[in-house]
Every structure is written in structure tokens, then in C-alpha cells.
Amino acid sequence: MEKKLGLTALTALVLSSMLGAGVFSLPQNMAEAASPAALLIGWGITGVGILFLAFAMLLLTRLRPDLDGGIFTYAREGFGELIGFCSAWGYWLCAVIANVSYLVIVFAALSFFTDSPQHVIFGDGNTWQALLGESLLLWIVHLQVLRGVKTAAGINLAATLAKLLPLGLFIILAALAFKTEVFKLDFTGVALGVPVWEQVKNTMLFTLWVFIGVEGAIVVSARAREKKDVGRATMLAVVSALAIYLLITLLSLGVMPRAELAEVRNPSMAGLMVNMIGPVGEIIIAAGLIISVCGAYLSWTIMAAEVPYLAAQHGAFPKIFGRQNTREAPASSLWLTNGAVQVTLVIIWLTGANYNNLLTVASEMILVPYFLVGAFLFKVAKRKGDTRILIAATGACIYGLWLLYASGLTHLLMSVLLYAPGLLVFMYARRNAAEREALSLLERTGIFLLLAATLPAGWFMFG
Numbered sequence: 001m002e003k004k005l006g007l008t009a010l011t012a013l014v015l016s017s018m019l020g021a022g023v024f025s026l027p028q029n030m031a032e033a034a035s036p037a038a039l040l041i042g043w044g045i046t047g048v049g050i051l052f053l054a055f056a057m058l059l060l061t062r063l064r065p066d067l068d069g070g071i072f073t074y075a076r077e078g079f080g081e082l083i084g085f086c087s088a089w090g091y092w093l094c095a096v097i098a099n100v101s102y103l104v105i106v107f108a109a110l111s112f113f114t115d116s117p118q119h120v121i122f123g124d125g126n127t128w129q130a131l132l133g134e135s136l137l138l139w140i141v142h143l144q145v146l147r148g149v150k151t152a153a154g155i156n157l158a159a160t161l162a163k164l165l166p167l168g169l170f171i172i173l174a175a176l177a178f179k180t181e182v183f184k185l186d187f188t189g190v191a192l193g194v195p196v197w198e199q200v201k202n203t204m205l206f207t208l209w210v211f212i213g214v215e216g217a218i219v220v221s222a223r224a225r226e227k228k229d230v231g232r233a234t235m236l237a238v239v240s241a242l243a244i245y246l247l248i249t250l251l252s253l254g255v256m257p258r259a260e261l262a263e264v265r266n267p268s269m270a271g272l273m274v275n276m277i278g279p280v281g282e283i284i285i286a287a288g289l290i291i292s293v294c295g296a297y298l299s300w301t302i303m304a305a306e307v308p309y310l311a312a313q314h315g316a317f318p319k320i321f322g323r324q325n326t327r328e329a330p331a332s333s334l335w336l337t338n339g340a341v342q343v344t345l346v347i348i349w350l351t352g353a354n355y356n357n358l359l360t361v362a363s364e365m366i367l368v369p370y371f372l373v374g375a376f377l378f379k380v381a382k383r384k385g386d387t388r389i390l391i392a393a394t395g396a397c398i399y400g401l402w403l404l405y406a407s408g409l410t411h412l413l414m415s416v417l418l419y420a421p422g423l424l425v426f427m428y429a430r431r432n433a434a435e436r437e438a439l440s441l442l443e444r445t446g447i448f449l450l451l452a453a454t455l456p457a458g459w460f461m462f463g
Helices: 007-018 020-032 034-061 071-079 081-114 128-146 149-177 180-184 196-209 228-255 268-277 278-314 330-353 355-367 367-384 387-409 410-417 421-433 440-463
Strands: none
Touching: 007 149, 007 228, 007 278, 020 196, 020 228, 020 268, 020 278, 034 196, 034 228, 034 367, 034 387, 071 081, 071 278, 071 367, 081 128, 081 278, 081 330, 081 355, 081 367, 081 410, 081 421, 081 440, 128 330, 149 268, 149 278, 180 228, 196 387, 228 268, 228 367, 268 278, 268 440, 278 330, 355 367, 355 410, 367 387, 387 410, 410 421, 410 440, 421 440
């Protein structure tokens, strides 16, 4: 297959995947959970951790260039078929839920232009009018990706450049409006009534959420023009995104006191812009959010469809999802992914769930796949006996374990309930694949334990 995506397109894919909806709600999300002191610590941990993770991905693209597909293939190569499947399944579910959240928040943002207290049309993106609009956008993007990944990536590059304009404007205005005395108000969060370390934990899923997509170039590495560009694109995008997130979060706390910022309606960047330049600020940010989220949604549609396609080629998903159309788009996998998105949109409408509910679930499903990247590099480093690689792998593993700890028991149990149904897909794919090796005792034990864990998880979640 012809290699298609260069360094610029790959970097835009990763950056666009990360700079989606979350960045526009980041000021309120973080102010609600933590004080300035806790945020400095939290961003410090996240910054170091995400750089370790990105560096681990960069090293793996160089140490194992034969493994196209990244997240899934690393887990499969390092820990066997079952763990590889769970990584692919968890990542795919994360991508589906992320896509749903993007569609929901696009129409929540449109409500700034269409809704009034007396007449709600789009609301929080969960009305019937929003459902119709989200479904229409879903299938328009679906048709676009069917035209080919390279075409979609070109559109994504333009959207990435467009979204950086309102973010850059916000950072400049916030820097001009920043007041040190406002930033220092209740610096350790006494009013929150929560210890600083607990505040740091409470920020973790938000800081992780805005970095989900860091693996974008790795996932589509099979479509890269030059293999070395995959790792470079990942590091370039991560450093750029980290700088943007730090500036937006910390500058916001110098524009408006934390307690007030915590009450601002999301996307909270719009409320801050109104505070700085008046009503036109809300329009700028709402429009920027819509462009940003549409770009991120296009990136995530490409990545979400790529995972079942790659997994099917290795026998972890049913063979039908390993097919491409004449334009080399993973058509069957794309229909599966967007069908799942459509069903979830209907569920959102029926239950009235919102963007933050989806954020929590999506963040949780990516934790295990991210940890497995570091764990696989650790195995490679031990085999090679290279101390420098071992340090990078250890850092990525520690960050993965920290995220699992910080997410809490409730979210881990939620992920068990979502991983378990995937075992049916795994067993079906194995049954229909020729010349499959028998599962090891450890893998059979893993299946049993995962299924057994659904009982206490179900009782805890719904009992």
C-alpha cells in the first residue's frame, strides 16, 4: 500500500486529536476540582508523564518499525492475543465515546447562537433537534472518510490551523488581563475542603482527557510516508499541546477567582472572553469550538476506524472489518464505528447524559492501552539491556499506574463492564480464524477473572 501521510499531516492529526472540545472547558473543569497550587502539581505530573509516554511511543517506532498500528500491535506482541485484543477493544470504545462527545458538544456550542431561556433547541446537545443534527454530521464525515484517509487528513490540517487562531487570541488576552493577586487567592484551595493531594488526583482524568489522541500518528503509522516521522509528529504535537494547556489553565486563574471560574457555564473559555472583551468574545470562542471539535472529530473518526481494521488483519476482530474500499479507506470498520456512534447518540438523547459523563467513560477506557505501551517498551528495554530506554519505559509505566490509581475504584469497575462484552467478539474472531494457537493457561485464567469481575462490578454500579 502506498505510504501517504507526511510529517505535517501526522502532526496535525495528533494535535487536532488532542485539541478538541476539552480545551474550551478546561478553565472551569480544573477550577472546580483544584486550587492553583494543586493545578501546578497536577500539570507537573501530567507534563512529565505524558512526555514519558510520547517518548516511549517514539522509541517503539524506532526499535520495532515492523509493528504497524501501534497501541494494539504493541500490546499483542508484548503480552499475547488476549491482552492485545483488550487493548484494541478498550481503545476502540474510547474512540467511539470520544466521537459521541464531540458531536454532543458541537450542538451544545451551537445553543449559544440558537437558544434562549424561553426556547431551548439544542440545549446541552441532548435534545431531539440536536440528535438529528448530530446524526447528519456523523454521516457527512463518514462519507468524507470513505473518500480516503489522505483526503480527510488534508481537511484536518486546515481545521487544525483554524482552531489555533481563537486559542492564540485567548492566550494573548488572558496574559494581558492576568492579575497576580487574583491568581494567589485561596492558593491551596482551603474553600474546597479537600487536601491538596486529593485535589491533584481529582484533576487527573481531566488532564488525561485533553491528551487523549497522543497516539494518533502511531495508530495510522501504516499510512505514514516515512516511519521516522511518526515519532517526531507525536513529540511535536505533545509539546505544543502541553504549552497551550498550561497557558490556558494558569492564565485563566489570574483573570477570574477560582471560586467564580468554577461556576462559569461550559465552554468556560467563552465566559472568560466575555469578561475580557464583551459579548463578541462568546461568539469567537463558540465558533472556534465548533471548528476545533469538527477537526478533532474527523481525526478521531480516522483513528477509530483504523483500530478494528488493524485488529481484524491480525485475527483479533472478525475478518470482515479488515477490508478496504478502492480508495484504501477501512470501509467495513468505519461502518461498525459510526454505527456504534449512532446507537450511542440515541442512548444519550434517551438518558439526557452530557459531555462530562462521556468524558469520564472515554478517559477510563484508554488507561489500560496507555499503560501497556510503557510495559511493552519495558520488555524491549530489558531484552536489549539499554539503561536509557529502561528509564523511559519505567517513567511511562509509573505514569500509567498513577492514572489507574487516580481514576478510582468506581471508574475501574465501569471499565470492567465495558471490556467484558468484547470477549464475545474475541472468541468469535478466534473461532472463525484458521490455524490459531490455543490460548495459554494465563490467558484462559484472564478471561475467567474478567468475566467473574463483572458480578461485583455490576452489583457495585447498579446495586
